[in-house]
Amino acid sequence: MFISEAFAQAAPAATGSADSPFGSIASMLPILLMFVVLYFVMIRPQMKRQKEHKAMIDAIAKGDEVVLGGGMIGKIAKLGESYIHVEIANGVEIQVQRSSVVQVLPKGTLK
Numbered sequence: 001m002f003i004s005e006a007f008a009q010a011a012p013a014a015t016g017s018a019d020s021p022f023g024s025i026a027s028m029l030p031i032l033l034m035f036v037v038l039y040f041v042m043i044r045p046q047m048k049r050q051k052e053h054k055a056m057i058d059a060i061a062k063g064d065e066v067v068l069g070g071g072m073i074g075k076i077a078k079l080g081e082s083y084i085h086v087e088i089a090n091g092v093e094i095q096v097q098r099s100s101v102v103q104v105l106p107k108g109t110l111k
Helices: 021-059
Strands: 065-066 074-078 084-087 093-098 103-104
Touching: 021 103, 074 093
Parallel strands: none
Antiparallel strands: 065 074, 065 103, 074 084, 084 093
């Protein structure tokens, strides 16, 4: 009586249908793109730095002047498999892990 006629509305058409093979790939594309960017911005440079540090540690020899992780500077007195002895003053040697070497200094830096 008060409502004359009611018309049913049709459901809106879906923009990405499940039948389309590109619908699921297109929806995952931003996530895949984020992982690719993350790899090239964060993971790859870190792996390169680790590789360079390992090569530097493998190349150290007796007599090299090095900087240790704590900031100490000294000359390598003895080499071991996983430990090195570093002379930080005349007659003062400390034993540290090889991985604690941060940088190899040019010859003649220490006086």
